Every structure is written in C-alpha cells, then in structure tokens.
Amino acid sequence: MSLDHAQFRSKYSAFLGAHGDRVLLTGHSHQAWPDVARDALTQCFDDAARFVDDKWEHAVFPRVTSVGERVLTRMGFESTDAIAFGKSTHELVSRLFSCFRADKRPRIVTTKSEFHSLYRQLTRLEEEGFEVVWVDTTPRAELADRLLEAITPGTSVVAFSAVLYEDAFIVPRLGEILARAVEVGAVPLVDAYHAFNVAPLAWGPAKDHVYVTAGGYKYAQFGEGICWLRIPRDSALRPVDTGWFADFASLGSPRTRDVRYGGGGARFNGATFDPTAFYRADAVLEHFDAFDLDLTALRTVSTIQTRRIRDGLVARGLSALIASSDDDARRAGFVAVRHARAGDAVTRLRDLGVFTDARHDLLRLGPAPYLTDSEIDRGVDATARVLSEL
Ligand SMILES: Cc1ncc(COP(=O)(O)O)c(C=O)c1O
Numbered sequence: 001m002s003l004d005h006a007q008f009r010s011k012y013s014a015f016l017g018a019h020g021d022r023v024l025l026t027g028h029s030h031q032a033w034p035d036v037a038r039d040a041l042t043q044c045f046d047d048a049a050r051f052v053d054d055k056w057e058h059a060v061f062p063r064v065t066s067v068g069e070r071v072l073t074r075m076g077f078e079s080t081d082a083i084a085f086g087k088s089t090h091e092l093v094s095r096l097f098s099c100f101r102a103d104k105r106p107r108i109v110t111t112k113s114e115f116h117s118l119y120r121q122l123t124r125l126e127e128e129g130f131e132v133v134w135v136d137t138t139p140r141a142e143l144a145d146r147l148l149e150a151i152t153p154g155t156s157v158v159a160f161s162a163v164l165y166e167d168a169f170i171v172p173r174l175g176e177i178l179a180r181a182v183e184v185g186a187v188p189l190v191d192a193y194h195a196f197n198v199a200p201l202a203w204g205p206a207k208d209h210v211y212v213t214a215g216g217y218k219y220a221q222f223g224e225g226i227c228w229l230r231i232p233r234d235s236a237l238r239p240v241d242t243g244w245f246a247d248f249a250s251l252g253s254p255r256t257r258d259v260r261y262g263g264g265g266a267r268f269n270g271a272t273f274d275p276t277a278f279y280r281a282d283a284v285l286e287h288f289d290a291f292d293l294d295l296t297a298l299r300t301v302s303t304i305q306t307r308r309i310r311d312g313l314v315a316r317g318l319s320a321l322i323a324s325s326d327d328d329a330r331r332a333g334f335v336a337v338r339h340a341r342a343g344d345a346v347t348r349l350r351d352l353g354v355f356t357d358a359r360h361d362l363l364r365l366g367p368a369p370y371l372t373d374s375e376i377d378r379g380v381d382a383t384a385r386v387l388s389e390l
Pocket of ligand 1: 161191
C-alpha cells in the first residue's frame with residue numbers, strides 16, 4: 001500500500017485546515033469528514049429541488065443500495081446480503097428486540113461492557129420480564145470462555161460488542177461464540193461499531209446467520225444519521241416496531257390484518273428518513289476507494305498509529321495506566337488510558353488543542369488515517385504532561 005498521505009490529507013481542508021492548529025485524536029468517536037461530504041449535502045438539496053418527490057426513485061434509493069453493498073463488503077459479507085438502515089444502532093437493535101415478547105421471558109446473554117443504549121434498553125426490558133444475563137468482561141483474557149458458558153439452550157438472543165467501546169479490546173474467538181449461539185437456537189447480534197472501517201472481524205462458521213449492527217459516525221466518516229443492520233437471508237423475525245418502509249410491495253393492495261414484511265432487509269426498515277446521510281456516505285465511500293483504503297489498508301494504518309501512541313505513552317513512563325491491549329491482534333482503533341480524572345484530562349487537553357474523550361475513568365486517544373506522526377506525538381506529549389499535572 002502506498003498512500004500519498006499529503007494528497008489524502010488535503011481532502012480534509014474543512015476539518016483540518018480551517019480551524020487552527022489542533023490535533024484530532026477523535027478517530028474512535030468522530031473522524032473528520034472529507035470535503036466531498038460537504039458537496040454531497042448540497043447535491044442532496046439540489047436533487048430534491050430537481051426531482052421533488054421523485055428523488056427517492058431517481059437519487060435516494062440507488063444510493064441506499066450502493067452504500068449498502070459497499071458497507072457489507074467492508075464488514076466482510078457478500079455485497080448482496082440483506083441490510084436495513086436506521087438513524088442509530090439503537091433504532092435497529094430495539095426493532096430486533098421488539099421481535100421478542102416479554103411475557104415469554106426471553107433469555108438474553110450480553111456483557112457488562114455494552115454501550116449505553118444497549119445497556120439501558122436491556123435493563124429496561126428486564127423490568128418488563130426479559131431475563132438478561134450480564135457477562136463480566138474482566139479479566140478480558142477469559143471473556144470468551146465466560147460468554148460461551150453463558151450461552152445455554154433456551155437463550156433467545158446473544159447480544160454483544162465485537163470490540164469493546166471502553167478500551168478497543170477485540171473479543172477473542174468471535175466465530176466460536178457466534179456458532180455456539182446458533183447451535184442453541186439463539187439470535188446472534190453483534191455490535192460492530194468499533195470494528196467498522198478499522199478492524200476486520202472473523203465471523204466463523206455461523207457467518208450466514210449473524211445480525212450485525214454498525215454505523216457511520218465513527219471510523220466511517222459518514223457522519224450521523226446512518227446506521228445499519230446486516231440480516232441473515234433467511235430471517236423470519238417479525239418486528240413489532242414496524243413502519244411502512246418494511247413492505248412497500250403491499251402498499252397498492254387492499255389492507256389486511258396480516259402484517260407482512262418485504263424481502264431482503266426490508267423487514268427491519270422503519271419509515272421516511274432524511275436522505276442526506278446517504279449522500280454523504282456515498283461520497284465518502286468513493287473517496288476511500290479512490291485512495292485504495294479498503295479495510296485491510298485502514299487496519300494497517302490504524303495498527304501502526306495505535307502502536308505509536310502506546311509506545312509513546314510507555315516512553316513517557318505511563319505504561320501502568322494503559323488499559324488497551326499490548327497485543328496488536330486484540331487492540332482495535334484507539335488507546336485507552338486509565339485515570340481517575342480522565343474527564344478533567346479531556347478538558348485540559350482541549351485547552352492545548354488536543355481533542356480526545358473519556359468514558360468513566362478511561363481517557364480515549366483515537367488516531368485516524370489523515371493524522372501525521374508529528375500530530376500523534378504532539379497529542380501523546382500533551383497527554384503525558386496533563387496526566388502528570390492532575
Ligand atoms: C459500541 C457502540 N455501539 C453503539 C454506539 C452508538 O449507538 P447509537 O447508534 O445507538 O447512538 C456507540 C457509540 O456511539 C458505541 O460505542
């Protein structure tokens with residue numbers, strides 16, 4: 001791979017050139033958008049003006065299809081697999097849980113390290129009668145064993161992140177866990193948000209049967225309002241939460257009390273959506289393709305960058321604080337540093353022009369392919385200085 005870094009970086013003039021000398025170590029939460037995303041917003045407006053209500057057929061749905069195909073490929077699936085879009089992963093995951101009735105006490109296996117939406121939603125569903133098994137994620141080394149043990153016959157859903165949002169830990173033996181879920185008749189649901197466009201996942205023998213959600217806000221550079229759910233071809237789940245985009249084909253027929261679902265990913269569709277995110281996604285995917293930045297290339301860049309952050313922290317005497325794995329194979333797109341005052345560190349770093357974020361006591365430093373080595377070093381330097389002062 002030979003990325004012309006200067007040329008690539010020049011495509012981010014709005015985020016990287018127009019707002020002073022700052023270092024965006026926000027690669028794990030909000031990557032900079034390339035300038036083509038801005039042009040795409042205008043294009044969306046212009047298409048609405050030109051086509052009015054015909055824009056869906058002429059301009060929006062073709063983009064949805066094309067984005068879907070390329071997103072599936074980047075997740076390691078067939079481009080023709082079923083996929084549904086929503087404005088958040090929460091929307092899609094909630095729709096999936098709406099397929100299960102609380103009065104039947106469905107058993108859900110999940111972990112204690114899920115992102116807030118899933119944690120909150122499952123906690124609330126627990127109140128309604130769902131039985132939720134919360135698997136401990138520490139120590140990380142035996143996480144896969146604990147998950148495998150928890151997936152017993154009678155489990156309805158196994159819902160967990162393939163990469164943990166706290167420290168970018170890549171859950172080991174993913175394929176085995178998913179195969180175990182399928183073996184006991186459970187729906188396997190993977191949150192792959194912290195893997196998309198940064199770390200490849202090995203789906204294993206149950207690949208065809210997995211439901212996988214991810215979104216555009218972080219490593220994809222698409223921005224907000226576009227998340228997706230990969231759906232097994234033979235899915236027969238019937239979401240209770242269902243809108244008219246779930247079955248366009250029946251719109252012309254007389255209404256019946258028999259709620260049907262369309263083919264492909266349609267059964268997980270909602271209703272009218274804001275198409276601007278698809279214009280951005282389409283343009284950004286083209287931009288990645290133009291620089292040959294497929295998942296393998298992005299992973300290579302990311303691993304070198306997170307290793308540089310790790311090594312830099314170690315060289316500055318902070319190895320005891322590093323929470324993310326030292327093993328490249330187990331560390332996805334960022335490096336987390338444990339500190340009781342992580343939130344204060346974010347504020348002080350911001351004053352120094354270094355953008356980071358924190359979750360609980362973890363300060364997260366996320367590189368991105370447009371960053372230079374000297375920017376990364378400046379961010380690490382500032383982090384070491386701030387942490388020594390706190
Ligand atoms: C693992 C993970 N899943 C999901 C999300 C986002 O969820 P939603 O799309 O529901 O806002 C995040 C962070 O934004 C996350 O870190």
